[in-house]
Amino acid sequence: MSKIAIIGGGIIGVATAYELAKLGEEVILFEKNYFGSGSTFRCATGIRAQFTDEANIKLMKYSLERWEKLEEELESDINFRQTGYLFLATSEREVEAFKANIKLQNRFGVPTRLIDIEEAKEIAPILNTEPFLAGAWNPKDGKANPFKTLFAYLGKARELGVDAREHTEVVGLKREGKEITAVKFRSNGKVESIKVDAVLNAANAWAPLINEMAGLSRDLVPITAYKHQLVKTEPLERGQAEPLVCPPGWNDAYIIQDGEDGGIICGAGIEHKAKSLDDVEPTYDFLRGVLRYAVKIAPPLRYAHVVRQWAGFYAKTPDKNPAIGKLLENFYISAGFSGHGFMMAPAVAQAMAELIAKGRTRVPLDLEWYDPCRFERGELRSSAFQIG
Ligand SMILES: Cc1cc2nc3c(=O)[nH]c(=O)nc-3n(C[C@H](O)[C@H](O)[C@H](O)COP(=O)(O)OP(=O)(O)OC[C@H]3O[C@@H](n4cnc5c(N)ncnc54)[C@H](O)[C@@H]3O)c2cc1C
Missing domain, CATH: 3.30.9.10 (D-Amino Acid Oxidase, subunit A, domain 2)
Structure with a gap:
């Protein structure tokens, strides 16, 4: 079992924490404010598979299948409705x-x-x-309650042993060669550090600042x-x-x-x-x-x-598609979701957890399409249709 740190307690960070715990991993989740306080609790509730490119259609078709079973799996009312x-x-x-x-x-x-x-x-x-x-x-498209969904994931994640901390800000990462070996965080004015085996940057709008803490350029993943x-x-x-x-x-x-x-x-x-x-x-x-x-x-x-x-x-991101993948040996990113992070969360969280824990995923998520390093190579995907 490895110790995995997740930075960002929005729907992506919380759902990934749950998926990793399901796979038997030890997870510590950091949220600098309160859970959901970033984009998640401000979203318009929409969930759709009507995209205009193959990668997003396939991902969202799978995500919708996960949404359909989520209330049962998380044993909570999340008010998911297929209202189209x-x-x-x-x-x-x-x-x-x-x-x-x-x-x-x-x-x-x-x-x-x-x-x-x-x-x-x-x-x-x-x-x-x-x-x-x-x-x-x-x-088959639909909507769900973002507050209830996040708390349903969070409750289950905690039941599975996730150490989920809010009002706890990550302030630094210790990098040795191509690995992050420790996370420095501040809570109640006190700064502490813990050793970790892997780190996921799920800080969305704040993700470039976290990349910088990992010794990478802020512009590597331009969000x-x-x-x-x-x-x-x-x-x-x-x-x-x-x-x-x-x-x-x-x-x-x-x-x-x-x-x-x-x-x-x-x-x-x-x-x-x-x-x-x-x-x-x-x-x-x-x-x-x-x-x-x-x-x-x-x-x-x-x-x-x-x-x-x-x-x-x-x-x-410049092409409005998220950045999902690996940036260093044990440093991952799942961020830059434009208007789609809520709807994509069930699929993306599962895919990222499998990638971190097993090195591969059975989720139909096109890793090349969402490659976080594509911008550095000057590659842009066709622009994802933006609205929620
Ligand atoms: C008006 C509006 C409407 C939308 N409508 C939809 C919609 O209908 N459907 C849809 O799918 N999406 C919609 N979205 C987009 C959706 O809300 C986001 O894509 C999604 O919530 C992103 O989730 P996240 O977990 O990646 O990011 P966030 O929810 O932003 O979470 C990131 C978290 O990281 C935390 N953080 C940052 N830095 C640190 C640090 N140093 N240490 C610890 N924590 C840190 C932040 O406090 C934040 O809580 C909408 C967004 C908006 C604003």
């Missing part, structure tokens, strides 16, 4: 692009189909049918924090917009009915680079911009009160 994703086309060109995507998704077993607007209206009664020509609909925001309305009658509904041609704007309280969560690709890694202040520009789109998608939202607005980070 509905993408809407606003031009003939987009309809053609949808058809090509659907063909690719179908090839890998994702049952997306092209639907007309009458059917779209039945699926999401709140929808304004006028501007849209057709929809791409996968009823940049972009401020992303959401607003949520008061609860509406259930069933109005259960799937995530998104016309990608409208700046990736989307709405989705919260699986818990029925409020409508509204998002859009109105983003800018975060000024710092503390820059999570919501902005009025976003509020105004996103509501314009939301009301165009679903006119009754004009009358709904906004009860909450918040901001978090899309931690983005």
Whole structure:
């Protein structure tokens, strides 16, 4: 049994801790703030296999299969619901692009189909049918509660012996040759050090700082924090917009009915680079911009009160695909998930745990595609379709 340190207590770090413990490894998990306080508790709850490239489609098809069994496995209610994703086309060109995507998704077993607007209206009664020509609909996509999911993983991880510490910040890594041999951390103002056999950098937006602690360049894995925001309305009658509904041609704007309280969560690709890694202040520009789109998608939202607005980070690599793999002999990274880390967590956590513990994985995760060193070689993948 080796001692594995995980840095970052978001969904990726916590789920990987659980998967490693399942494989019999000793795990110590560090979170500098509280668990979920990074991007995870700010996410829009969406889970989809409707991607536009083979690697992400295969990974998400597998992840969805894990999501389907997660409540049973973790013995907790995580409110996972397969309420679908509905993408809407606003031009003939987009309809053609949808058809090509659907063909690719179908090839890998994702049952997306092209639907007309009458059917779209039945699926999401709140929808304004006028501007849209057709929809791409996968009823197997869905949503889950990020708070419940993280705590379900965390509870099980602790049951399996994971030493999960919050308010404990990693402040240094000891490197000897190509290995990290110790982790230095601060808790309650006291700095301590422990010996480790392997380290996983799951710090997402903060990952470049952890790489630097390992003696690597910050730019080796260029992850940049972009401020992303959401607003949520008061609860509406259930069933109005259960799937995530998104016309990608409208700046990736989307709405989705919260699986818990029925409020409508509204998002859009109105983003800018975060000024710092503390820059999570919501902005009025976003509020105004996103509501314009939301009301165009679903006119009754004009009358709904906004009860909450918040901001978090899309931690983005240049091609919006995450960086997953090995950086040194025993130093791994699983970070830079843009708008997809929540949905990918069950598959990526399993894959990373198997890689660390066994050196290989049976998860259909294309290691070359997500290779964290691809940027250094000047390789960029086709850009992953970004929204949640
Ligand atoms: C508005 C918004 C909407 C989104 N919608 C969706 C969606 O619908 N579906 C989806 O799949 N994804 C969505 N995402 C993206 C998703 O939230 C992230 O990809 C995912 O949560 C990333 O998880 P993570 O564990 O990698 O990172 P995080 O949750 O950010 O966790 C990283 C953790 O590392 C900790 N840390 C950093 N430095 C240190 C250190 N030195 N020592 C110890 N701990 C440290 C941080 O405090 C943080 O908690 C959305 C994101 C936002 C902001």
